[in-house]
Amino acid sequence: MTVKSNITKIMVFVAALALICAAFIAFAANDNGSAPANGAPAAASGSTVILQIGNPIMRVNGEEMEIDPGRGTVPMTVSDRTLVPIRAIIESLGGNVDWNEEQQQVTLTYHGDVIKLTIGSQTAYLNEEEHLLDVAPATINDRTMLPIRFIAEGFQFHVDWKEETQTVEITTSNTTQTTNLEHQTTDETAPVVYMTTKITPEAMVEIYEKLDKKVEGKVAVKLSTGEAGNTHYLAPNLIKDLVQSVNGTIVECNTAYGGSRASTAMHKQVAADHGFTAIADVDIMDENGDISIPVTGGDNLKENFVGAHLANYDSILCLSHFKGHAMGGFGGAIKNMSIGIASSEGKGWIHTAGKSKTDIWGGVQDNFLEAMAEATGAVVDYMDGKVVYINVMNHLSVDCDCDGNPAKPEMDDVGILASTDPVALDQACVDIVYHTDRAQSGALIERMESRNGMHTLEQAVKMGLGSRNYRLVDID
Numbered sequence: 001m002t003v004k005s006n007i008t009k010i011m012v013f014v015a016a017l018a019l020i021c022a023a024f025i026a027f028a029a030n031d032n033g034s035a036p037a038n039g040a041p042a043a044a045s046g047s048t049v050i051l052q053i054g055n056p057i058m059r060v061n062g063e064e065m066e067i068d069p070g071r072g073t074v075p076m077t078v079s080d081r082t083l084v085p086i087r088a089i090i091e092s093l094g095g096n097v098d099w100n101e102e103q104q105q106v107t108l109t110y111h112g113d114v115i116k117l118t119i120g121s122q123t124a125y126l127n128e129e130e131h132l133l134d135v136a137p138a139t140i141n142d143r144t145m146l147p148i149r150f151i152a153e154g155f156q157f158h159v160d161w162k163e164e165t166q167t168v169e170i171t172t173s174n175t176t177q178t179t180n181l182e183h184q185t186t187d188e189t190a191p192v193v194y195m196t197t198k199i200t201p202e203a204m205v206e207i208y209e210k211l212d213k214k215v216e217g218k219v220a221v222k223l224s225t226g227e228a229g230n231t232h233y234l235a236p237n238l239i240k241d242l243v244q245s246v247n248g249t250i251v252e253c254n255t256a257y258g259g260s261r262a263s264t265a266m267h268k269q270v271a272a273d274h275g276f277t278a279i280a281d282v283d284i285m286d287e288n289g290d291i292s293i294p295v296t297g298g299d300n301l302k303e304n305f306v307g308a309h310l311a312n313y314d315s316i317l318c319l320s321h322f323k324g325h326a327m328g329g330f331g332g333a334i335k336n337m338s339i340g341i342a343s344s345e346g347k348g349w350i351h352t353a354g355k356s357k358t359d360i361w362g363g364v365q366d367n368f369l370e371a372m373a374e375a376t377g378a379v380v381d382y383m384d385g386k387v388v389y390i391n392v393m394n395h396l397s398v399d400c401d402c403d404g405n406p407a408k409p410e411m412d413d414v415g416i417l418a419s420t421d422p423v424a425l426d427q428a429c430v431d432i433v434y435h436t437d438r439a440q441s442g443a444l445i446e447r448m449e450s451r452n453g454m455h456t457l458e459q460a461v462k463m464g465l466g467s468r469n470y471r472l473v474d475i476d
Contacts, residue, residue, distance in 0.1 A: 096200060096237070106137070110155045112199050112235050112394040112413070126154045127231040128275070178472060181431035183424075185469045191421035193428040193470045199394050199413060204242040207418045208317075210475055211388050214246075217314025221248035221280065222340055224321060225271045228260035229404035232395035234321050236275035243280050248317055250276050253286045253307040253340065256347035256360050259404065285309035290343030293382045297463055298374035300353040300367050304338075305346030306379065315386035316379075318422070322391040322429045324398035324444050327351070327365075328372065329453020331400050332429055333389040333422040334460060338375035350375050366455050373459035376422065380465065389425050390418040393432065398447040411440040423466030427457055 096109040104119040116125040122133040133150055178195065194210045196203045208214075221243050226233030243250065254267055261267040264287040271282045285307025295301040318333055325331040328339075339347055345357035352360065353367035380387055393414035399406035414432055419425040430448065433441050448454070457468055 096202075098237075107237070108151065108155075109200070109235065109237050112238050112392065113155055114235050114237055115151060115154050124150060126150075127235070128273075129231065178432060178435070178474070181428065181435055181472065183427050183431055183469050184472050186471065187469065188471075190469045190471050191419060191424040191467055192473055193417055193419040193421075193424050194473050194475050195415055195417045195428070196475050197415040198476065199238065199392065199416060201238055201241040203416055204239060204390070204392075205245060207416050207475060208242055208245075208388070208390060210473075211418055211420055213388055213420045215248070215315040215317045215386065215388060218312060219246045219248040219315050219317055220251040220283075220285075220310070220313040221246070221317045221319060222251050222336055223319040224336070224340065224401040225250075225252050225261065225267065225276055225282075226274055226401045227404040228270050228273070230401050230406055232321065232323065232397055232399075232406055232409070233274065233401040234319060234392055236279045238392070239319060240279040242317075242319075246317060248280060249313075250280045250282045251285050251307070251309070251313070251341075252282070253342060253346075254284060254344040255402065256344045256351070257402075259402070262344070283309055283312075285341070286343035286346075290346055293378050295374050295378040296381060297377070298371075299459075300371045301349070301374045301378070302354070304375045304378040305343050305349050305357065306341050306382075307343050307346075310341065310379075310382070313383075316383055316388075318387060318389045320389070320391045321395070321401055322393045322417075322426075323396055323400060324447040325400045325451070325453075326403065326447075327451065328369065328456065329448040329451030330426075330430065330433075330444075332391050332426040334372055334376045334426055334456055334465075337379050337387070337422065338372040341379050342375060346375075366452060369452065369456040370459040372456050373463055373465060376460065377463045377465050380422075387422075388418070388420055389422045390416065391425055391429050392416050393429055396433075396444060398443050407443075410443050411436060419470070421466040421470070423457055423460045423468055424470035427468045428470055428472060430454070430457075 096107075098107040098109075099105075100107070106117050106119075108115040108117075114125075114127055117133075117137045118124075119137050119139055122136045124131045124133050131150065194207050196207055221239075223239070224233050250271070252261075252267065252271070254264060255261045260270050264284045267284050268277075268282065271277055276282055287307075287309070289308050290305045291308045291311060292303045292305055295304050316337075318336055320331070320333050320336040322330070322332045325335065328335050338350055342350055348357045348360040350371045351368055352363040353371040355363060393416070395409050396411040396413070397406045397409045411433070414436075417425055417428055419428075430453075433444055433448070438445070460466060461468055
């Protein structure tokens, strides 16, 4: 095949990427960060576009339409690399594009991943990790043109070229099933779990607004700052708008297993390195020790030791990255509210089900799982129920954000789920994993089952913390 033919294929491939969305409407990409023309909607999970060399018509989810109605914008090649008008790609897929005029820098956010590129520079960043580009981004005809190869690989687009028909098929495939889930019900008395497949700053705010309870007063935003070396934690750019909208303070407690967050000074440095101090105040709640709060109805714990600064807050916005966990099987809202809010010594107390505050290892597995549910109940009681929960299902590794070298995710990103019931929320996430193609979800399911992770939810129900049955409401 000739060089010219190869370039033609690449340009068709890039044009398709710019149009993977429900309407696939192209629009101008002004560098002032203006909104997309015509309000182009975000793509739904599993969108597919098929194009054919020499054919101006494309097929989008089975519907034929012009590739670029009345626009004529084209990708181009520079130094044998393809540049594209990036706003047309990212915003039409439901991502965000931010332009910094002073620094001539564009920041792309898609499903929690963040890419930063600078006009004229071959240095790029994917989730803060430095990469060298073959060709630098450029501004051409008032459009920011960026190298598609790096972006496509970074955001994990799927592309299939068929030589015999000269067609390219591009998908943002998601094999997740969100109907007929195991604990899903139509019972009007069941708690509601809201869901969106969009993983964007706007979606974070939108799903919070759907909840019938809001955080008020001095708000603690509980999340994981992530171990040094881990890049799967919730991206600050993803949560920034929501955190600032509630005037929240990001809260954490020091770890019990060593690592880079075992002391307050080290922990604050990691929080800064990972970008959290740039969006909100960060409070390491056990900087000045811990306090004991009572556990009511626990089989293992009678008291729970939490960071002393918890007493300074009126409500909690629990932002959890749902994923696997080496000991708990999975980590979601309940783990975040128990282990996450426990002081360094309190973590040992939970891990050993009330046997030790200094040695976290060697406890009975099921007792540890029960203790997490009991500790969560203690925190909810202490806050007088003033807690709401949001789980983000992206970067679905079998390993926790506390792992500095986590396994690569095998499962596609799913979306954002929210509820006022932490049990229903975690159960919905678990059910979605089980209803995903086992080629993707198998490793995560094995991790959950090998640790008997469901026992945490069983104990949480026994504690009166919530219901495993839920109504799933799609807000897309």
